[in-house]
Amino acid sequence: MIWRGEVVALAGVLAWAAGALLSAFALVWLWRHGERTRPDRAGLMLAAAASAVWCALAAGLGPDHNAVVLAVMVRNLALIATIFRLFAADGRSTSLQPVRPVIVALVLVECLQPVVLLFGQRYGAAPEVAEAVFTAGLMIDMLVAIGALMLLHNLYAGADNALRPVLRWTGMALAGIFAYDLNLHALSHVGGEAPAALRDLRGAFAGTMAVIYALGMNAAGARVQFSPSRAVTFRTLSLLLIGAYLAGLVLVTKALALIGGDAARAGQAVFALAGLAAAAFALPSPRLRGWLRVTATKHLFQHRYDYRQEWLRFTRTIGRSGTGNASLEERAVKALADITESPAGLLLMPNEEARLELVARWNWPTIAVPAVAGDFRLSGLLEQRNLVLALDEVRRGVDHHGEAAHVPGWLTEAEDVWALVPLLHFDRLVGVIVLARPRYARQLDWEDFDLLRVAGQQLASYLSEQAGQQALMDASRFDEFNRRMAFVMHDIKNLVSQLSLLAANAEKHADNPAFRADMLVTLRNSADKLTALLARLGRYGSGQVSELGPIELVGLARAVAARFAAVHPVALTREAPVTVMGNREALEQALIHLVQNAIDASEPALPVFLDVTAEGLHGTIEVVDSGQGMSPEFIRTGLFKPFVSSKNGGFGIGAFEARELVRAMGGRMAVESREGLGTRFAVVLPLAEAARLLGAGAADDDAAQEVA
Numbered sequence: 001m002i003w004r005g006e007v008v009a010l011a012g013v014l015a016w017a018a019g020a021l022l023s024a025f026a027l028v029w030l031w032r033h034g035e036r037t038r039p040d041r042a043g044l045m046l047a048a049a050a051s052a053v054w055c056a057l058a059a060g061l062g063p064d065h066n067a068v069v070l071a072v073m074v075r076n077l078a079l080i081a082t083i084f085r086l087f088a089a090d091g092r093s094t095s096l097q098p099v100r101p102v103i104v105a106l107v108l109v110e111c112l113q114p115v116v117l118l119f120g121q122r123y124g125a126a127p128e129v130a131e132a133v134f135t136a137g138l139m140i141d142m143l144v145a146i147g148a149l150m151l152l153h154n155l156y157a158g159a160d161n162a163l164r165p166v167l168r169w170t171g172m173a174l175a176g177i178f179a180y181d182l183n184l185h186a187l188s189h190v191g192g193e194a195p196a197a198l199r200d201l202r203g204a205f206a207g208t209m210a211v212i213y214a215l216g217m218n219a220a221g222a223r224v225q226f227s228p229s230r231a232v233t234f235r236t237l238s239l240l241l242i243g244a245y246l247a248g249l250v251l252v253t254k255a256l257a258l259i260g261g262d263a264a265r266a267g268q269a270v271f272a273l274a275g276l277a278a279a280a281f282a283l284p285s286p287r288l289r290g291w292l293r294v295t296a297t298k299h300l301f302q303h304r305y306d307y308r309q310e311w312l313r314f315t316r317t318i319g320r321s322g323t324g325n326a327s328l329e330e331r332a333v334k335a336l337a338d339i340t341e342s343p344a345g346l347l348l349m350p351n352e353e354a355r356l357e358l359v360a361r362w363n364w365p366t367i368a369v370p371a372v373a374g375d376f377r378l379s380g381l382l383e384q385r386n387l388v389l390a391l392d393e394v395r396r397g398v399d400h401h402g403e404a405a406h407v408p409g410w411l412t413e414a415e416d417v418w419a420l421v422p423l424l425h426f427d428r429l430v431g432v433i434v435l436a437r438p439r440y441a442r443q444l445d446w447e448d449f450d451l452l453r454v455a456g457q458q459l460a461s462y463l464s465e466q467a468g469q470q471a472l473m474d475a476s477r478f479d480e481f482n483r484r485m486a487f488v489m490h491d492i493k494n495l496v497s498q499l500s501l502l503a504a505n506a507e508k509h510a511d512n513p514a515f516r517a518d519m520l521v522t523l524r525n526s527a528d529k530l531t532a533l534l535a536r537l538g539r540y541g542s543g544q545v546s547e548l549g550p551i552e553l554v555g556l557a558r559a560v561a562a563r564f565a566a567v568h569p570v571a572l573t574r575e576a577p578v579t580v581m582g583n584r585e586a587l588e589q590a591l592i593h594l595v596q597n598a599i600d601a602s603e604p605a606l607p608v609f610l611d612v613t614a615e616g617l618h619g620t621i622e623v624v625d626s627g628q629g630m631s632p633e634f635i636r637t638g639l640f641k642p643f644v645s646s647k648n649g650g651f652g653i654g655a656f657e658a659r660e661l662v663r664a665m666g667g668r669m670a671v672e673s674r675e676g677l678g679t680r681f682a683v684v685l686p687l688a689e690a691a692r693l694l695g696a697g698a699a700d701d702d703a704a705q706e707v708a
Contacts, residue, residue, distance in 0.1 A: 008196070011200065012063075012196070012199075012200030013059050015200050015201055015203060015204040016055045016056075016058045016059035016063070016200065016203040016204070017055070017056070017059045018203070018204045018207060019051070019055035019058075019202075019203025019204045019205070019206055019207035020051075020052050020053075020055035020056040020059065020203065020207065021207065022204070022207025022208060022210060022211050023048050023049075023051035023052035023055060023206070023207045023210045024048075024052045025211060025214075026044075026048040026051075026207070026210035026211050026213070026214035027045055027048040027049050027052060027210075027214075029211075029214040029215065029217075030044055030045045030048060030214050030217055031045060033217070034214070034217040035217055038217060039085040039086060040082045040085050040086050040170060040217075041217065042085075043078055043079070043081045043082030043085055044078075044082055044170070044213055044214070044217070046078040046081070047075055047078035047079050047082060047210070048210045048214065050071060050072075050074040050075035050078055051075050051206050051207065051210055053071050053074075054068060054071035054072045054074075054075055054203070054206075055203035055206070055207060057071055058203055059203075063194075063199055063200070063202070063203075066117050066121070069113060069117060069137070070113070070114065070117075073110055073111075073113045073114075075206075076110055076144055076148075077107060077110055079148065079174055079177065079178075080103060080106050080107060080110070080144075080148060082170075082174070083103070083148065083151050083152065083155065083174070084100075084103045086155055086167070086170075087151075087155060102147065102151065103151075105147070106143075106144055106147045106148065106151075109140055109143050109144055109147075110140065110144050112136075112140050113137065113140055116133055116136045116137050116140065117133075117137075119133060120133035135189065138185045138188055138189045139189075141181060141185045142182060142185045142186060142189070144178075145178040145179075145181045145182035145185065146182065148174070148178045149175060149178050149179065149182070152171055152174055152175050152178070155167065155171065156171050168216070169212055169213055169215065169216025169217075170213045170216055170217075172212065172213075173209040173210070173212040173213035173216070174209075174213065176205070176209045176212075177205075177206055177209045180202065180205050180206075181202070183198075184198050184199065184202060305339070305447065305451060307451075310339055310451070313335075313338060314335050314338070314339070314455060314458075317331055317334055317335040317338065318331055318332065318335050318459075318462060326362070327360065327633060328462065328463065328466055329347050329359050329360035329463070329633065330347075330360045330361070330362050332347060332360075332423075332431075332433070332459045332462065332463060333345040333346065333347050333360060333361075333362040333433055334362050335455070335459065336421060336433050336435065336452070336455055336456070336459065337362065337363075337433075337435055337436070339451060339452070339455060340418075340419070340435060340438060340448065340452070341438045341439070342418060342419075342435040342436045342437070342438055343363060343436050343438070343439065344361075344362060344363035344364035344416075344436040345361075345362050345363070345364060345433055345434060345435050345436060346358060346360070346361055346362075346364060346367070346369065346433070346434040347359045347360040347361075347362075347431055347432075347433055347434075348373050348374060348431060348432045348433075348434065349430065349431040349432075349463075349636065350376075350379050350429055350431070353376060353668070354376035354379045354380065354429075355372050355373075355374065355375060355376055355379070356372070356373040356374030356375075356378065356379055356432060357371070357372070357373055357632070357635075357636065358373055358632040359431070359632055359633060359636040359637075360632065360633055361632070363436075364436060367414055367416075367417075368410065369410065369632075370408075370410060370672075371670065371671070371672035372670075373408065373410075374406075374408055374432070375406060375408070377406045378403075378406040378407065378408070379429055379432075381401065381402070381403055381406055382420070382422040382429055382432060383422065383424065383427070383428065383429035385401050386422055386424055386453060387400070387401060387403065387422065388419060388420065388421050388422070388444070388448075388449045388452050388453060388456075389403060389407065389419060389420040390418075390419055390443070390444045391407075391411060391412065391417050391418055391419060391420070392418070392443065394407050394411075394412060395412055407420075411434070415437075416436050416437045417434060417435075417436065417437070418435050418436055418437040418438070419434075419435045419444060419448075419452070420432055420433070420434055420435075421433045421435065421452045421453075421455075421456045422453075422456055423456045423457070423459050423460035423463065424456065424457055424460055425457070425460035425461055425463075425464045430460040430463050430464055431459075431460065431463060433456070433459075470637075470641075474641065547583070548581050548582055548583055548665060548666075548691075549581070549582075549583070549584070550579050550580070550581060550688040551579065551580050551581070551582050551583075551584050551587060551685075551688075552577075552578075552579050553578045553579070553580060553612045553619055553621050554572075554575045554576070554577060554578065554612050556584065556587065556588060556591070556621075557572055557575070557591075557610045557612050557621055558572065559588070560588065560591050560592060560595060560610065561610060563592070564595060564596075564599065564608075567599065568599040568602070568604070568607075568608065569605075569607035569608070570595060570599075570607065570608045570609075570610065571607050571608075571609055571610070572609070572610050572611070572612070573609050573610070573611045573624075574611050574612055574613055575612055576612050576613050576614050578612055578613070578614045578619035578620075578687070579619070579687065579688045579689075580618075580619040580667075580685035580686060580687055580688055580691075581665070581666070581685065581686050581687070581688045581690075581691035581692075582665040582666075582667065582685050583661075583664075583665055586661045586664065586665060587661070587662070587665065587683070587685075589657075589658075589661060590657070590658035590659075590661045590662055590683065591621070591623065591658075591683070593654040593655065593657060593658040594623040594655075594658055594681045594683075595608060595610075595623055596654070597654060597655065598623050598624075598625035598627065598679065598681075599625075601625055601627030601628050601629075601679065602625045602626060602627040603626075603627070606625070606626045606627070608623065608624070608625050609622075609623075609624040609625075610622070610623060610624075611624060614687070617686060617687055617690040618684050618685065618686055618687060618690075619684070619685055619686075619687055620682055620683065620684050620685075621682075621683050622680055622681065622682045622683075623680070623681045623683075624678065624679075624680045624681075625678050625679055626677070626678040627678055627679060628675070628676065629673045629674050629675040629676055629677050629678055629679055630673040630675065630679060631675055635671055635673060639655050639671065640655055640656050640659055641656065662683050662685070665685060666685070666686055666691070667683060667684050667685035667686070668684050669681065669682065669683055669684070670682040670684065
């Protein structure tokens with residue numbers, strides 16, 4: 001049995017000596033035949049030299065000697081430096097920055113070995129201290145091996161396909177060295193001592209790997225450019241953090257065990273429970289994950305975004321359609337919010353007067369948006385400058401193009417509003433997306449601005465295409481409606497002619513005077529009603545009304561309220577004396593449509609209010625109800641669309657006709673609604689005196705031009 005132990009010991013020495021010879025051969029080969037322009041040549045030569053010294057010391061002094069541990073530490077530092085040089089091999093000084101924090105962390109961890117050795121040499125007489133020193137050394141070696149393997153994986157996975165053959169042999173050899181060390185140290189930690197066979201073969205295996213990376217150093221090697229996988233990098237950092245947490249947990253509990261006693265055991269239990277509680281609280285935290293992602297992106301990558309992944313996700317979000325899914329407007333907000341990891345967003349779109357109105361929300365039901373979300377000056381500025389507004393800068397008083405004066409107060413007062421992104425299509429503002437602040441707050445930079453502008457232009461093209469398709473559908477529906485109305489008008493004309501002829505004949509041939517008089521009254525009333533109906537039908541689609549004149553709004557409002565008095569309570573709130581310019585019949589018809597819609601949306605006991613006011617050069621009559629209200633999307637896409645109705649059996653032309661009649665009189669109609677609260681329609685017309693003065697001025701200009 002003694003001779004067998006001696007043979008095993010001799011075999012171990014020979015294995016270490018073989019490792020030294022192989023490493024020396026690798027050093028000579030690299031010096032004489034290695035490609036001198038390769039960035040990893042110097043590091044690999046230093047690693048081969050350190051490996052030769054390490055194996056020689058292990059053969060002479062034994063693998064557990066402190067000098068052997070220091071030699072392998074130098075070898076590991078040389079290999080880490082080689083990996084760093086490979087990351088920086090694209091020739092640009094800025095590419096050295098991304099991996100420097102990780103490399104520095106590994107170097108600092110490796111440099112803890114001398115501290116552990118010194119501590120063991122001074123206090124290692126006690127068995128507990130010796131065990132703690134042994135465990136700490138294994139933990140350091142395992143952390144370095146894990147970190148180096150992760151870096152090698154990212155290096156190879158992020159390299160160009162054409163350049164991967166250059167890294168194949170070097171990466172394979174370095175991965176083999178660190179993988180062998182990781183397995184050896186893990187088995188040593190589990191078993192409490194290093195397996196003798198694996199420990200003695202370590203030098204021979206390291207020498208073989210040195211020969212592999214030396215032979216792979218050929219003159220055909222190209223320069224390497226690093227573009228790492230972000231997903232793998234984030235997982236790597238997560239694993240490193242978890243590993244560091246577990247290592248710290250083990251080291252602290254081991255240190256407490258050295259103290260001994262009941263207090264130490266209680267401290268171990270308390271620390272373990274506190275550590276587990278901290279992990280359970282921190283790991284699921286979105287804010288912690290956001291901080292980790294932002295920090296890793298800032299320090300490990302030259303660019304904040306993985307543009308390929310962002311584009312794929314963007315197109316998937318926009319292209320996901322079908323029943324049960326969100327509308328295009330909501331998907332547009334989500335697609336842009338996903339880029340910056342914003343949890344919510346709004347879509348504002350300009351109306352006919354270039355004022356911004358809320359169209360869609362995504363995950364943001366709590367923010368209160370006024371009916372006029374932005375003035376036309378803000379729309380014009382965003383359109384002219386294609387300006388992405390960072391609201392934090394506006395709140396600090398930073399003003400690049402005079403935008404601070406045009407940003408509405410509700411945007412600056414809401415602290416979670418983060419950015420405004422314009423959507424431009426052929427230099428025309430299609431909409432504005434408001435992004436909420438990400439869970440981990442950060443400042444917008446040039447890369448955010450560039451990407452958001454490009455994505456905004458793409459979204460604008462999608463929204464414009466949908467608007468064009470909707471306009472074509474509306475036009476086709478109008479054509480069908482006009483064809484049907486032509487037949488209806490033709491039939492009504494014939495009916496009016498027949499009734500008129502009947503009335504004329506009855507005057508000549510009726511024998512009974514009383515019957516004749518009654519028949520004449522009835523027929524004439526019918527003819528008058530049909531003629532009025534024909535006139536109303538003839539106005540559809542014409543966009544015109546008959547002559548304009550002064551209208552006293554209070555009297556008109558009272559007449560409309562009296563008309564519905566027997567059906568539903570309609571009350572006047574304010575009755576400011578206002579006279580506007582318009583057509584009384586057309587305005588009354590528009591108000592009847594609006595009041596009827598308000599009654600349909602309200603409970604029987606809830607009154608509808610009419611409010612008459614004057615402001616500046618305009619008079620306003622408002623129709624206010626406390627009904628169900630309407631969503632911003634329906635107001636934008638359905639309220640004023642012909643043949644689209646929210647009521648069962650509705651034709652969907654009442655609100656459209658009311659708006660067209662008001663526009664034909666030179667006025668405008670505004671609507672403000674909140675679901676569950678009610679709706680307010682405002683009809684705004686110019687004051688009669690102001691319209692008369694403007695008309696007189698225009699006539700004087702025309703006369704002056706004729707004289708000239």
